[in-house]
Amino acid sequence: MDVAPRLGWWQQTWRLAAAAAMGVPAWLSTGVLLARGQAAETGPWFFIGDPLVALGCLTALWWRRRFPLAVALTVAIASAASALSTGAALVALGSISARRRPVEIGIVVLAYMTASQFAVGFYPVQSPPGSWWLQLAFPALTAGIAVAVGMAVGARRVEVRSLRDRAESAEREQTARAAQARALERNRIAREMHDVLAHRISLVAMQAGVLDHRGDLGAEESRVLVRGIAEGSHQALEELRDVLGVLRADPGHPEAPQPSFEAIPGLVADARTSGLDVTLTTTVTGTPSDAVGRTCYRIVQEGLTNAAKHAPGAHIHITLEGSAGARLDVGLRNSPATTGSAQPPASGFGLLGLTERVDLVGGELDHHPTPDDGYVLTARLPWPNATHEKRT
16 A cells, blocks of 8 residues: 655655756766767767756656656666666655565566666677676666665555554544543433432422412421421532532532432431331341442432322332342332322433443342332342452
8 A cells, every 4th residue: 555645845856856866976977988989979869868868757756656657667768768867767666665566666676677788788888898797786786775765665654654543543532532431421410410409309399389288287387398498408509519519620629428328217217307208118138339339329319209209198118128149129119199289390310310320230220100000119239248349
């Protein structure tokens, strides 16, 4: 494959000038070797025709990268009639060698060697007896040098092109990784904001709905609900501030502590205080890992949030079962709604984000309505032994 870069006018000019300079010694040495009597036999060719042929060869070199084989053959054959075009022939041979195609190189070398033998007979130069080997060795040596230099230049071009392609590929991969990292971070922040805020806002909306639809509440019950709304709104603002602090990437802002398995009873207690009818049954022995415990907490939180949104007044029963070495089963079942109220707008990301969380820890999530218009949310989370986790 030809990977030669395009040359500017200055690069072309100095290469052509170098080709002309290499031909001058050959032309001058031919003129010195010509006998005075024989120089007249050449007529004006040596001083006029030879330079004109060399000029044509130099002009042809301008298109050597567009028509490499044709230009190289033309210049090599023309060098038989012009000693001054020897430099142009060597440059053309080096240029074709940079393509690193053995067949093309062999054809041009053969043409150059043949032309050099014709050049000896073209000018009546007196040669000592037995010098035929010198007439073959010198063109072969110059052709070998031109081929070696051209091959080296071609190998260098391929290496530079390969390094450039690798750099471009690495830059594209880095850009893709950065874009993926940004997308993952946005999704993580979206999940975090949903998990943190949706639960609090749902409880506040439920308490406000009770105040709006229950006209038979006493003063103390109303104060409890109002106080719950105020506390829930304050906690929602605090949690929002924590999430935004992480979003702004403020080094001085500590990241909010992540929920754990031990915080589930407190979560249920807060929901019960806010007015939800919740019961918790647990037979879990031991403490799961942080990742599994945090996922379990988010499952319970999402189940309570959805029940508060879509089934106001329903009874919610939460079951936790499992032990180390087996798995952790989480189940939430709510009865049908007992009161009708305007439902808050649904984001549609809660169960989707929950499915992603469960998949990350290698678990399974299932959710579906029940025949009595209730709803069931279950999850099966892996819980390997602690010794197995350390080995892996």
